[in-house]
Each structure stands twice: as structure tokens, then as C-alpha cells.
Amino acid sequence: MTATQTHCPYCALQCGMTLTPEIPRVRLEPADFPVNRGGLCAKGFSAADLLDHPDRLLTPLVRKEPGNRDSPLREASWEEAYSLIVAAIGKSRERYGNDSVGAFGGGGLTNEKAYALGKFVRVALRSSAIDYNGRFCMSSAATAANRSLGVDRGLPFPLADVAKARTVLLVGANPADAMPPSMQYLDEGRAAGAKHIVVDPRRTNTAAGAYLHLQPSPGTDLALANGLLHIALKEGLVDSAFVEERTEGFAGVRAAVNSYWPERVERITGVPEAQLRETVRLLATETPSMILTARGAEQHSNGTDTAQAWLNLALALGLVGRPFSGYGTITGQGNGQGGREHGQKADQLPGYRRLDDPAARAHVAGVWGIDPDELPMPGLSAYEMLDRLGTDGGVRVLMVLASNIAVSAPHSNHVIERLRSLDFLVVSDIFESETAALADVVLPTAQWAEEEGTMTNLEGRVLRRRRALPPPPMVKPDLTVLADLAELLGRGRFFTDDPRAVFDELRRASAGGLADYNGITWERIDAEQGVFWPCPSEDHPGTPRLFADGFPRPGGRAKFIRVEHRDAAELPDTTYPYVLTTGRNMQHYQSGTQTRRVKALTVALPEPRAEIHPDLARRHGIADGDLVELRSRRGAATLRARLSDGIRPDTVFAPFHWPGANALTNPALDPHSKMPAFKVCAVSIAPAAPEGTQIR
Numbered sequence: 001m002t003a004t005q006t007h008c009p010y011c012a013l014q015c016g017m018t019l020t021p022e023i024p025r026v027r028l029e030p031a032d033f034p035v036n037r038g039g040l041c042a043k044g045f046s047a048a049d050l051l052d053h054p055d056r057l058l059t060p061l062v063r064k065e066p067g068n069r070d071s072p073l074r075e076a077s078w079e080e081a082y083s084l085i086v087a088a089i090g091k092s093r094e095r096y097g098n099d100s101v102g103a104f105g106g107g108g109l110t111n112e113k114a115y116a117l118g119k120f121v122r123v124a125l126r127s128s129a130i131d132y133n134g135r136f137c138m139s140s141a142a143t144a145a146n147r148s149l150g151v152d153r154g155l156p157f158p159l160a161d162v163a164k165a166r167t168v169l170l171v172g173a174n175p176a177d178a179m180p181p182s183m184q185y186l187d188e189g190r191a192a193g194a195k196h197i198v199v200d201p202r203r204t205n206t207a208a209g210a211y212l213h214l215q216p217s218p219g220t221d222l223a224l225a226n227g228l229l230h231i232a233l234k235e236g237l238v239d240s241a242f243v244e245e246r247t248e249g250f251a252g253v254r255a256a257v258n259s260y261w262p263e264r265v266e267r268i269t270g271v272p273e274a275q276l277r278e279t280v281r282l283l284a285t286e287t288p289s290m291i292l293t294a295r296g297a298e299q300h301s302n303g304t305d306t307a308q309a310w311l312n313l314a315l316a317l318g319l320v321g322r323p324f325s326g327y328g329t330i331t332g333q334g335n336g337q338g339g340r341e342h343g344q345k346a347d348q349l350p351g352y353r354r355l356d357d358p359a360a361r362a363h364v365a366g367v368w369g370i371d372p373d374e375l376p377m378p379g380l381s382a383y384e385m386l387d388r389l390g391t392d393g394g395v396r397v398l399m400v401l402a403s404n405i406a407v408s409a410p411h412s413n414h415v416i417e418r419l420r421s422l423d424f425l426v427v428s429d430i431f432e433s434e435t436a437a438l439a440d441v442v443l444p445t446a447q448w449a450e451e452e453g454t455m456t457n458l459e460g461r462v463l464r465r466r467r468a469l470p471p472p473p474m475v476k477p478d479l480t481v482l483a484d485l486a487e488l489l490g491r492g493r494f495f496t497d498d499p500r501a502v503f504d505e506l507r508r509a510s511a512g513g514l515a516d517y518n519g520i521t522w523e524r525i526d527a528e529q530g531v532f533w534p535c536p537s538e539d540h541p542g543t544p545r546l547f548a549d550g551f552p553r554p555g556g557r558a559k560f561i562r563v564e565h566r567d568a569a570e571l572p573d574t575t576y577p578y579v580l581t582t583g584r585n586m587q588h589y590q591s592g593t594q595t596r597r598v599k600a601l602t603v604a605l606p607e608p609r610a611e612i613h614p615d616l617a618r619r620h621g622i623a624d625g626d627l628v629e630l631r632s633r634r635g636a637a638t639l640r641a642r643l644s645d646g647i648r649p650d651t652v653f654a655p656f657h658w659p660g661a662n663a664l665t666n667p668a669l670d671p672h673s674k675m676p677a678f679k680v681c682a683v684s685i686a687p688a689a690p691e692g693t694q695i696r
């Protein structure tokens with residue numbers, strides 16, 4: 001049997017793996033790819049278990065009684081499913097206009113599917129209503145990087161550079177659990193004497209191995225970063241030559257951080273002054289050094305400003321654009337990077353172009369063969385769109401691809417209510433997710449090992465996902481579904497389901513944009529083990545490291561932006577006296593649609609655990625393993641307690657891989673990125689009756 005080199009279906013590390021078809025199933029082995037270098041985590045090792053999983057959707061499903069979502073789903077032909085979808089789209093467009101039909105995409109879609117979905121909504125549906133779950137992941141760091149550095153590429157250097165840094169500051173990042181094979185680079189650095197500092201309200205596995213662990217109160221990272229810059233200024237640690245030659249706007253930031261003296265920052269964050277001083281001294285003197293943020297810093301109603309505060313610090317210390325040094329953000333979802341570049345965002349065209357930019361509209365319309373005036377203007381961001389589903393002026397017919405928003409969206413009970421209020425819901429997935437269970441039509445889609453495509457990993461390295469085996473007979477890849485539906489809507493001439501042809505069109509559409517893929521071909525990806533964008537022509541080597549010579553901004557300078565601490569959108573009070581923060585476990589991925597079905601992973605971690613400090617547990621009469629009820633202003637969830645002295649006594653942690661955590665979270669949005677405040681909301685805690693996990 002022929003072995004196929006491909007990549008893991010889960011996170012943005014995109015570990016290389018080899019699949020060999022065997023009877024009765026596929027053999028999966030780690031590959032010696034430059035990112036994972038032969039490593040895989042438990043999720044990657046067990047990924048092939050889902051290919052022939054008994055829960056796999058193998059035919060389209062429709063409601064036994066059309067229009068009644070309480071009636072059971074039954075198997076249907078593709079013709080029947082398509083005719084129901086096209087009829088619902090036609091009716092809605094006629095009655096409410098084009099924007100009443102929309103789509104919600106995902107950061108797990110290949111570049112081709114993300115690109116085709118954006119084009120489908122704008123060209124086939126003629127609607128502005130599209131956004132995706134990456135809005136809930138990367139949008140704050142992306143917004144900050146765009147406005148400050150001129151471009152957002154999660155890591156502007158190869159991951160291997162991390163091993164060469166002598167100081168690494170990880171803010172709200174837990175790679176030891178989220179992407180274990182990446183730890184080899186941190187371990188290598190540590191073995192060579194590097195010092196790692198982790199900023200996290202929990203003593204995660206990453207924090208436990210670090211030289212220094214700063215444990216701020218959730219939602220106070222901005223004050224922490226400003227406080228570090230205050231100390232850097234006072235101690236003469238700012239790289240004045242770098243600031244002078246390569247940046248602009250420092251005066252405003254210097255004035256702003258003047259009021260972040262260490263005692264005040266210690267009061268706001270809870271981080272002792274001595275730790276603040278040691279951190280900034282290490283970053284400034286034990287060089288090269290890096291600052292890496294992740295969702296812990298970014299998923300806040302001030303997430304953009306918080307990411308900006310860390311960027312300001314990195315710029316002031318002169319870290320950016322130097323070897324083995326800089327600022328980066330660690331992308332989470334499998335194609336979280338490529339998925340945010342090619343047009344499934346509400347305001348975006350392929351290649352990181354803006355939908356409201358006349359030149360960008362003209363370029364992309366030219367590639368698509370349409371009049372630029374046919375392109376709609378930007379639509380609403382993810383939560384704004386979900387919040388208005390089924391209302392006057394909102395989306396009434398929604399297509400969801402690669403996203404389980406009933407579990408992953410904030411204030412999930414409200415989102416479920418909005419999904420129920422839709423006139424028509426179509427969900428494409430490999431399993432009947434919690435969102436698919438609400439749909440009028442469920443479409444069975446191909447899995448990663450059954451399709452061709454490209455993915456862009458957390459380093460901006462464009463990779464090939466290769467097909468190792470065909471999908472089951474009645475299962476169609478999403479590209480085929482989009483092309484079929486476009487044909488039925490009379491716009492088929494603009495679409496193809498050939499992944500290579502879609503990629504070649506994406507290359508042309510992205511040409512000249514910030515995320516320029518024009519010079520990247522399948523052959524080059526094969527020969528070079530991935531190609532880093534921007535890569536404007538086939539004779540261009542690609543760009544593993546950004547910013548060495550300048551920033552893609554007017555004048556070539558990076559921009560400091562003044563940012564100020566403000567309280568989280570919701571603070572503890574007497575009714576809800578504690579802070580809930582959410583995050584990941586090592587064994588599970590995203591909303592758990594896949595990993596909750598893998599036996600090896602569910603045996604290792606069968607249910608969500610609320611992490612609680614023993615002092616807090618004692619105060620409420622809670623023992624390890626007891627069921628506890630967490631309650632916020634929006635809902636309640638019952639989880640089993642896991643006592644840990646590694647978490648702050650005023651903070652509770654809940655994983656988001658199961659329904660529950662997001663029944664509690666606050667949908668307050670960051671004004672710049674529209675990121676919801678996943679990482680901070682106020683909750684109460686109480687012992688619960690021993691009846692299993694429940695959500696209300």
C-alpha cells in the first residue's frame with residue numbers, strides 16, 4: 001500500500017504524519033517534518049480513529065417533518081437535501097433580501113475551502129453575511145499586529161527559532177498541553193541555558209517547567225505589560241536606537257506607561273514587584289528574547305489593546321525583526337492562519353485584502369470575473385451575526401461549515417436560541433455535532449485524510465494536505481457542495497471543486513496582497529517542505545522571517561499605540577464573587593466534536609473538570625471529585641471539581657471542549673477585533689446534586 005505524507009487534522013502546529021491504507025483501517029505514523037520532527041501528541045496519534053467511527057455521517061440528513069426541528073433527522077439523498085437548501089435560500093432572498101442568507105466558517109477549513117466559502121457567499125449568494133470561528137480565536141492579536149506591524153502572521157519566524165532565544169516570555173499560552181510537540185524547541189532552549197517566563201493565572205504544565213511563573217488576575221495583562229515597559233524606561237533598558245530608527249509613536253506610549261509604577265501594577269495584577277523587575281531585565285539583557293502571546297492574553301473585551309501592550313514592550317526593547325527574537329502569537333486552530341487570510345472574514349477579500357478597499361475589490365473581482373460593484377460591502381462579525389439570527393435584518397438562512405457554534409460561541413444558551421429561531425439551518429460536518437443536531441439539513445463532509453488541499457500553519461508555512469483514501473461513497477467534500485449549490489443557484493460558472501484549480505485561483509487572487517501566495521505551487525510545497533508567505537513569484541524563496549528590513553506600513557516603520565488598562569467587562573461582585581477563565585485540556589480539541597469520540601482520549605479525560613483552589617473549595621464545602629455548580633449572569637453548568645493549588649484562589653478554570661463552559665461566558669466584544677470576553681466572567685460556585693454534568 002502507498003504511504004501518503006500529510007498533516008494532523010487538529011491544531012496549527014500541523015504536525016507531519018504518514019498514512020498507509022491497511023485493512024481494515026489506516027496506519028498512522030509520525031513523520032520527520034521540520035515542525036514536529038517526528039513528534040505527535042495523543043490527539044494526532046489517534047486522529048485516524050475517526051475515519052471509520054460508527055458515529056460518522058454517511059448520508060445527508062433532513063427532518064422527517066420539514067420545518068419541524070423537533071422531528072427526528074432521517075437519511076436523504078443529495079438531490080433532496082440540495083433542493084431543500086436551494087428552496088430555502090430562494091424564499092429568503094425573495095422575502096428578505098440577499099443578506100438574509102449567510103454562512104459561518106471555521107479555522108479548520110483548508111485554504112481552498114475558506115477561499116471558496118468567502119467567494120460563494122459574495123458571488124453565489126450575493127450576501128455580505130459571512131464570518132467564522134477564528135473571530136473567537138485569533139482576531140485580537142491579528143488586529144493588533146495589523147495596525148502596529150502592518151501585517152498579521154502569527155509567528156513571523158520559524159518555530160525552530162524559539163530554541164535559539166535566551167529568554168522567552170509566554171503570555172496566556174500553554175503549549176505543553178495545547179501542542180506538546182512544540183515543547184521540544186522550548187526544551188532545547190532550556191537545555192542550552194535559556195530562561196522561560198510564563199504569564200498565566202494557572203500553574204499549567206508549561207508554567208510548571210518555566211524559570212519564572214507570573215500569576216496575574218485574569219484580565220490584567222495589559223497593566224502588566226505597561227508596568228514592564230514602565231520599569232524598562234526607568235532602568236534604561238529601552239532600545240532607543242531601534243525605537244528611533246524603526247518605529248513611530250513612542251512618545252504617546254511613554255507618557256501612558258508613566259502611571260504604571262510597580263506598586264500600582266502589583267495592586268492591579270497581583271504580580272510581585274520583584275518578579276516584574278526580573279522579567280523585564282531578562283527580556284532586555286538576556287537576548288535574543290521573544291514575547292509570545294496566545295488566547296489567555298487575547299480573548300478579552302480589551303484583547304486587541306492587551307496584545308498591543310505586549311507588542312509595545314517588544315518594540316521598545318528592540319526585539320522585533322532581529323534573529324531569534326521578536327513578538328509572535330501562537331495560532332490555535334489547524335488552519336487558523338490561512339483561514340484568516342483568504343476571505344471568510346466579514347470584512348475581507350483573499351490575500352488579507354480589505355473588502356472596503358476599491359483597489360482590492362477591483363483586483364479580486366477581476367480574478368473572479370465579476371463586476372466589482374457586484375461585491376457586497378463588509379458584514380457583521382461572528383457574534384454580532386449570531387446575536388441577530390432570525391431577527392428583522394438578521395440572517396434567516398445559515399450555512400455552517402467546520403464549526404460547532406452551539407458549544408464554542410460565548411453565551412451559548414442565547415446562541416442556541418438564535419439558531420433555533422432561524423428559518424433554515426444547514427450544517428456540514430463529519431459528525432452530528434451539537435450544532436448539526438439543530439439543523440434542518442445536515443451534510444456529511446469528507447475528513448482530512450480524504451481530501452486534497454493546503455493549510456497554513458502557525459509559522460505562515462503553507463503545507464499540503466494530501467488525500468490518502470477516498471471518502472465514503474455518499475460523502476462529498478465541501479468544495480463539491482459549494483460548487484454544486486452555486487450551479488443550482490445559477491452561478492456555477494464561477495466555481496470548481498478541483499482543489500488544485502481553486503488553489504491556483506487563490507494564488508492569483510492573493511497576488512500583490514499582504515498574504516501573497518502567488519509564487520507557491522504544489523510542487524514547491526512538496527520539494528521545500530512547505531513555503532512561507534509572502535511569496536510573490538515562483539522564483540521568490542518565500543519569507544520565513546519577517547521585518548528584518550522594515551515593516552509593511554507607510555514609511556516602513558512599526559507603530560506604537562498607546563493603550564490603557566481598563567477593568568474587565570464583568571467583575572466579581574457579591575452574587576458572582578469569582579472569576580471564571582476558560583481554556584484547553586491536553587486530550588481534547590476545540591468544541592470536542594472529534595476528540596470526544598476518540599476512545600483513547602475520553603478514557604484519559606472523560607469529562608470536564610472545574611479547576612478550583614483548595615482554599616476556595618474548603619470555603620464552599622467542596623472536595624476533589626465533587627460536582628459543583630458554576631453560575632454566571634447568563635447560565636449555569638455543573639462540572640466535577642478538580643482541586644489544585646496551581647490556580648489563584650479567586651479564579652475558577654473550566655475547559656471549553658464540552659457544552660457548559662460557554663453557557664457562562666460573557667459575549668462583551670472587543671471594540672476593534674470583535675473578540676468576545678471568553679477569558680473573564682464573574683461566577684458563583686456551590687456544591688451540586690450528584691446527577692452528572694448539566695447545562696441550564
Ligand code: SF4
Pocket residue numbers: 008009010011012013014015036039040041042043044045178179180181182
Ligand atoms: Fe496534531 Fe497539534 Fe497534536 Fe501536532 S500538536 S499532533 S498538530 S494536535
